[in-house]
Amino acid sequence: MRRTVTLTILMLLGIIGISHKSHAQEKDYRTQVLFLYNFIKYISWPSPANQFVIGVVGDSPILDELHKLAGIRKTPDGKTIIIKVIENMNAVYDCNMIYLSDMRSKDIIKLVSIIQLQPALIVAERDGLAKKGAEINFFIQDDDKLGFSISRKNIEGKKLKVSGELLRLAELAD
Amino acid sequence: MKKVSSVFFLLFIYLTLHAQQDSLKIKIDSLYQYYDMSLEELSHVKASGVSSELETFINSLITVASQKAISTRESPSAISLISEEDIKKSGARDLIDVLRLVPGFDFAYDGSNTIGIGIRGNWANEGKVLLQVDGVQMNEIFSGATQFGNNFPIASISRIEIIRGPGSAIYGGFAELGVINIITKNPDELNGGYITGTFGQMQHGSARRTLNLGIGKKVKAFEFSLTGVMGEGNRSDRTAFVRGVSTTISSRETMANNSATNPFFWNGKIGYKGFSLRLIYDNYKTDVLTLTDESGKRFLSRYTNALSAEAKYTWKASDKLSLTPSLFLTWQSPGVSNLSDSLNLIQDRGHRFQSSVTAAYDFSRKINMVTGATYFTDIGTNDADSITTISNYVSSIQYHTYALFSQLTIKHRIANIVLGARYENNSEFGDAFVPRIAFTKRVDRFHLKLLYSNSFRSPSIQNIARGVANTSGAIGSIGPEHTRVAEIELGYQLTRDILTTANFFNTSIKDPIVYISDLNLYTNFDKSGSQGVELEARMKKRWGSITANYSFYTVANQTRLQIYSTQQYIQGDTLQPSGGDASKSTLLAFPAHKITLTANVTLSKSLSISSSILWNSKRYGYDFQTSDQGTYEIYLKEDAPKLMSNIFLTWSSPVKGLDLGAGVFNLFNTRYNYMVPVGSRTAAPLPSGSREYTIRLSFLLKSKTPQS
Numbered sequence: 001m002r003r004t005v006t007l008t009i010l011m012l013l014g015i016i017g018i019s020h021k022s023h024a025q026e027k028d029y030r031t032q033v034l035f036l037y038n039f040i041k042y043i044s045w046p047s048p049a050n051q052f053v054i055g056v057v058g059d060s061p062i063l064d065e066l067h068k069l070a071g072i073r074k075t076p077d078g079k080t081i082i083i084k085v086i087e088n089m090n091a092v093y094d095c096n097m098i099y100l101s102d103m104r105s106k107d108i109i110k111l112v113s114i115i116q117l118q119p120a121l122i123v124a125e126r127d128g129l130a131k132k133g134a135e136i137n138f139f140i141q142d143d144d145k146l147g148f149s150i151s152r153k154n155i156e157g158k159k160l161k162v163s164g165e166l167l168r169l170a171e172l173a174d
Numbered sequence: 175m176k177k178v179s180s181v182f183f184l185l186f187i188y189l190t191l192h193a194q195q196d197s198l199k200i201k202i203d204s205l206y207q208y209y210d211m212s213l214e215e216l217s218h219v220k221a222s223g224v225s226s227e228l229e230t231f232i233n234s235l236i237t238v239a240s241q242k243a244i245s246t247r248e249s250p251s252a253i254s255l256i257s258e259e260d261i262k263k264s265g266a267r268d269l270i271d272v273l274r275l276v277p278g279f280d281f282a283y284d285g286s287n288t289i290g291i292g293i294r295g296n297w298a299n300e301g302k303v304l305l306q307v308d309g310v311q312m313n314e315i316f317s318g319a320t321q322f323g324n325n326f327p328i329a330s331i332s333r334i335e336i337i338r339g340p341g342s343a344i345y346g347g348f349a350e351l352g353v354i355n356i357i358t359k360n361p362d363e364l365n366g367g368y369i370t371g372t373f374g375q376m377q378h379g380s381a382r383r384t385l386n387l388g389i390g391k392k393v394k395a396f397e398f399s400l401t402g403v404m405g406e407g408n409r410s411d412r413t414a415f416v417r418g419v420s421t422t423i424s425s426r427e428t429m430a431n432n433s434a435t436n437p438f439f440w441n442g443k444i445g446y447k448g449f450s451l452r453l454i455y456d457n458y459k460t461d462v463l464t465l466t467d468e469s470g471k472r473f474l475s476r477y478t479n480a481l482s483a484e485a486k487y488t489w490k491a492s493d494k495l496s497l498t499p500s501l502f503l504t505w506q507s508p509g510v511s512n513l514s515d516s517l518n519l520i521q522d523r524g525h526r527f528q529s530s531v532t533a534a535y536d537f538s539r540k541i542n543m544v545t546g547a548t549y550f551t552d553i554g555t556n557d558a559d560s561i562t563t564i565s566n567y568v569s570s571i572q573y574h575t576y577a578l579f580s581q582l583t584i585k586h587r588i589a590n591i592v593l594g595a596r597y598e599n600n601s602e603f604g605d606a607f608v609p610r611i612a613f614t615k616r617v618d619r620f621h622l623k624l625l626y627s628n629s630f631r632s633p634s635i636q637n638i639a640r641g642v643a644n645t646s647g648a649i650g651s652i653g654p655e656h657t658r659v660a661e662i663e664l665g666y667q668l669t670r671d672i673l674t675t676a677n678f679f680n681t682s683i684k685d686p687i688v689y690i691s692d693l694n695l696y697t698n699f700d701k702s703g704s705q706g707v708e709l710e711a712r713m714k715k716r717w718g719s720i721t722a723n724y725s726f727y728t729v730a731n732q733t734r735l736q737i738y739s740t741q742q743y744i745q746g747d748t749l750q751p752s753g754g755d756a757s758k759s760t761l762l763a764f765p766a767h768k769i770t771l772t773a774n775v776t777l778s779k780s781l782s783i784s785s786s787i788l789w790n791s792k793r794y795g796y797d798f799q800t801s802d803q804g805t806y807e808i809y810l811k812e813d814a815p816k817l818m819s820n821i822f823l824t825w826s827s828p829v830k831g832l833d834l835g836a837g838v839f840n841l842f843n844t845r846y847n848y849m850v851p852v853g854s855r856t857a858a859p860l861p862s863g864s865r866e867y868t869i870r871l872s873f874l875l876k877s878k879t880p881q882s
Contacts, residue, residue: 030208031219037209038216072206127540127587138221139539142244144233146221169217171539 029062031146032138033069036097036123039136041076042166045096046119046159052079053094055086057111058101060125066099089114100124100134108132119158130173135160137173149173226670228714231257238335238355241344241544242534242583247621250583250592250612252663252677252708254336258359260719261331263774263784265822265837265870267374267382268324273354275770275786277677277708277723278338281322282763283848285691285857286510287462287474289322289409293338293351294681295704295727295764297738297851300689301634304341304349307356307441310454310482313348314508315552316524318634321478323409324435325458329370329386329872330358330401338708339679340629340659343594343610346548346577347632350657351681358441361397364390370872374407377843377864379430382407384437391877395447402440409433409462412845412861415798416466417806424798424806427463427471429861434461434475448488456480462860480506494536502528502550524635525553545580554635571635573602589615598630602638603653606630623663631655637687637696644697653698656684672713680705688737689852701733704761718775718782725768730759737853738762740794740810763851765790765815780826784837787819795849798858811849811859818844822868835870839863 040052052075056063063085070081086092089110098120100108105126112133115122124130127139130149135158141147150170155162211219220229235243236255246253254276266272270289273279278294290299301318304311313320334356341349367389374381383405390399411430418424436459443452458478465472486500506524528550535543555570581594592612599605610627632654633641641652659682665675685698706727713720729739738761760766772786797811822837840846840863847859 028221031221034209034211034219035216038211038213042213068205069209073209140221142248143235144220144229144245145217146219165213169213 029060029065030068032062032125033065035138035146035148036066036099037069037073038166039097039121039123042163043121043155044161045121049096050079051082052096053082053084055084055092055095055098055120056101057086057089057092057098057107058104059085060099060101060103062099062101062125092120093118095120097121097123100126100129102126105129108134117158119160121155121158121160130154136170139171147171226714227716227719228667228671228673228712231255231714232673236335238337238341238353241532241581242542244583244590247616247665247673248590248614250590250610250614250623250625251341252338252623252625252661252679254334254338256334256336258332260772260774261328261334263782263822263824264772264786265784265820265824265835265839265868266328267372267839267866267868268322268328269326270322271820271839272328272334273322273336274788275721275723275772276336276338277710277725277768277770278706278727279336279352280764280768280790281848282851283857283860284319285850285852287460287464287476288319289848289860290319291322291352292764292851294679294706294725295729295761295766296351296681296683296702297761297763298351300637300687301348302350302631303352303354304345305354305356307454308358308443308452309355310452310484310502311348311504312454312456314478314480314506314524315504315526316506316508316522316554316634317636318348318631321458321460321476323460324382324384324407325437325439326356327358327386327388327401327403327437327439327441329368329403330388330441332357332359332363338677339625339661339681340610340627340657342608342629342631342657343596343627344579344581346579346596346598347575347630347654350629350631350655358401359388359390359399360392361390361399361443361445362392364388364399364401366391366874366876368872368874370870372405372868372870374839374866374868376408376411376430376866378411378428379408379432380406381411381863381866381868382435386872390443397445398443400440400442403437404439405437407435407437408863409435409460410861410863412864414463414861415806415858416463416471417798417858418466423466424800425466427466429463432461432463432473434459436460448490450484450486452484454480454482464857475509475511477509478506479508480504496534497531498533499531500529502526502530522636523553523555527551527553540585542583543581544583545578547576547578549574549576551575552635554639571639573600573635573638575600575632589613598632600632600654603633603651606632606654606656608656619667621663621665623661623665625659625661625663627659629657629659631657631687633687633696640695641687642693642695642697652687652696653685655686655698657703658682658684671715672711674711675709677708678706679708682732686735688735690737691852691857699735699737702735702738703732704729705731716776718773720774721770721772723770727761727764727766728759729761738851739853760794761851762853763793763795763849765793767791780828782824783821784824785819785821787817789815789817791815793849795847795851795859796853813847813849813859816844816846817842818846831874831876833870833872833874835868835872837868837870839866839868841865 066083070083102125108129122134124134124137129137130151135154137149139147151173153174233245237243280292282292284290299319305320337353341353370386372384386403388401410433413426413428416427438457441454456478461473461475464474482504484502488498490496504526530548532546551574553572577598579596584591595609597607608628613624615622633652637652661679663677667673682703686702688699689696704727708725710723769789774784776782792815793813796808798806800806819841820839824835826833843865846862849859
């Protein structure tokens with residue numbers, strides 16, 4: 001029995017070793033970027049500007065995908081999309097949207113207190129943060145579909161307008 | 175053992191490299207178009223991007239393990255999922271063809287004309303594995319047994335969800351070691367009808383001539399369906415040892431056209447909104463030669479003759495709460511008769527009247543509770559309105575059971591947690607309480623399951639009627655058997671198309687209920703169980719799928735139950751040494767090692783080929799031999815490792831809905847015998863059939879009106 005267990009563990013380690021570069025079912029950040037782009041489409045920001053700034057808190061793989069988006073698309077109303085890495089939280093003021101990566105989830109309270117009622121949409125990667133100050137958080141459903149929760153209270157507080165179509169797709173956090 | 179592991183290791187490497195090369199060929203969609211996706215399309219997007227064939231399969235939601243829809247990788251049990259496509263392409267003739275490819279599952283002969291199932295080395299025939307068709311229990315309630323071999327309508331199956339471990343905390347008494355949940359095509363899926371004829375011919379006799387039929391339709395809120403199978407078949411065409419009434423007579427007789435396995439199974443449903451009524455009638459008949467004497471051969475004939483009805487209503491009280499009251503009734507008159515002596519007919523009757531209510535409440539997306547209560551009465555009689563117990567004749571045996579069960583599922587970021595328990599009170603044998611706890615966690619490619627469950631098997635009517643306190647037949651009541659199962663499952667998705675899993679288990683059975691055939695009695699023995707590992711690699715792509723698995727069990731570290739072991743057997747009321755050089759870590763009838771390899775390949779739009787290979791290590795079982803003096807005597811037989819293979823070709827004809835299938839089963843003409851797993855059974859192994867050529871013709875007629 002012990003030999004069987006040892007062989008099995010060795011087998012698993014071997015498999016992991018030979019396959020570490022192959023693609024498998026893990027988080028696809030392109031999917032999250034697709035959702036972020038739709039948030040831009042279906043949410044209205046109050047202040048007109050020439051560009052739309054997306055800030056990313058944390059060293060997340062989503063940055064690569066966001067840069068790809070910014071390279072080929074503008075917002076539906078023709079603004080250039082700018083991607084900004086947030087290393088210092090005080091640099092979030094000019095952001096229209098802030099993506100809070102999973103590993104920096106504990107910074108939500110600090111982020112909310114800095115932004116207060118500025119019209120910057122906080123989208124959190126971690127489930128549950130729409131109840132802790134973010135406007136939107138992602139979650140993965142039982143069948144692996146990507147879902148998102150929206151806090152209408154937080155969104156309205158920032159004078160952002162979200163379309164009914166998007167709300168129908170969302171889970172309401174409050 | 176090392177060779178087996180090496181073969182698997184090489185296979186895994188091959189599959190991985192193959193898939194990596196293949197993935198490079200995948201064309202990536204234009205990013206620009208990708209961001210134009212509509213909101214409607216957005217709601218179907220997976221968190222992991224566009225799902226591969228495998229991901230679609232393993233992420234499909236199942237309910238068998240928790241009653242809450244969860245994907246296989248996060249379900250709180252060791253799960254095997256078999257799709258309609260797998261069954262259809264493989265040409266599977268019956269459930270044996272399907273289930274023997276499941277890790278840890280195997281079949282054996284009960285010595286009395288029943289092929290039953292074993293799980294992880296443990297004989298599970300009489301009430302230790304629950305078989306459900308559309309939620310309706312198929313186990314015969316008199317003994318708890320389920321019979322296999324050319325039985326059940328294979329063409330009606332939409333999918334099979336299998337728990338390879340305990341399910342008592344949800345399902346109660348018969349789900350001690352496993353659950354087989356067969357889900358047939360619902361009216362919406364049928365949306366018309368089908369007819370499938372199967373013809374099989376073994377080397378020396380007919381194998382089967384069966385007809386599967388199904389019709390169904392959903393019209394607005396109303397739906398109906400009727401599916402079933404009827405026909406005839408033979409278990410084997412090889413010769414079997416047939417005992418004489420006295421020990422000086424024995425012979426080998428052919429089973430060709432002599433070993434009937436005739437299915438007759440119908441499953442009807444009508445539904446309106448949340449209400450459904452289901453009726454299932456099963457009258458599976460089998461014959462086997464058991465005795466020979468001066469007056470000729472004697473057959474043992476069995477038939478199941480069971481009618482079950484379930485009415486239930488699912489009331490969605492709110493988005494969060496649903497209530498499902500149900501009524502379940504079953505009337506069963508399974509029969510055993512000796513054809514050459516019609517007076518020797520035993521017709522037992524078992525009835526169950528059950529009412530249940532189940533409530534499911536979603537506290538949030540992450541917390542769900544399912545709770546319920548069941549009350550049922552089991553009544554056993556025979557056709558003379560009296561039933562033989564160990565001490566006297568009584569008009570009937572009747573007992574009542576009430577059960578409460580509850581399960582809490584918490585989906586937390588750290589892990590999914592399932593806590594559940596079932597409490598049962600039986601008027602004959604008292605209380606049983608079975609808790610379960612499960613942690614499951616999926617991190618990208620990796621998944622982990624830590625599972626612990628108590629389980630129990632309540633004595634059946636027959637156990638109570640013929641139950642004694644010990645192996646000597648002392649008067650006293652029989653009790654339930656209790657099982658503890660601990661499992662660890664590790665899973666790793668090598669690529670988008672390949673999933674590998676390793677499941678380690680330890681099953682410990684206390685007070686197992688065992689039939690002692692020499693005494694015609696049941697009693698609780700001391701302890702039994704097994705431990706081992708099941709490995710599986712599954713690759714699924716558009717062109718087809720390849721699945722390989724390996725199962726291993728041992729009883730080396732378990733308390734060995736003598737009657738299941740190869741060390742000693744019971745004859746009369748005394749233990750006899752087996753006299754054989756038997757492995758100490760293997761139980762009777764079931765091989766320690768099993769390897770299966772299945773491949774389905776789509777050759778063209780209209781042509782697909784499927785093949786399976788099964789290898790098992792040596793097995794042990796008792797057999798008979800004729801001595802120099804002409805008498806027959808029992809001995810322990812070591813059955814050499816066996817290799818079996820099937821191949822099946824499916825062709826979709828230009829006529830819409832018309833498919834033709836042809837295949838060869840037992841390609842190598844392996845002389846496989848179902849061995850007897852109980853050391854008190856004075857029966858020889860039952861030979862399975864020789865090479866079988868099978869033709870299947872099926873016609874699917876879909877309604878012109880679209881599915882609702």
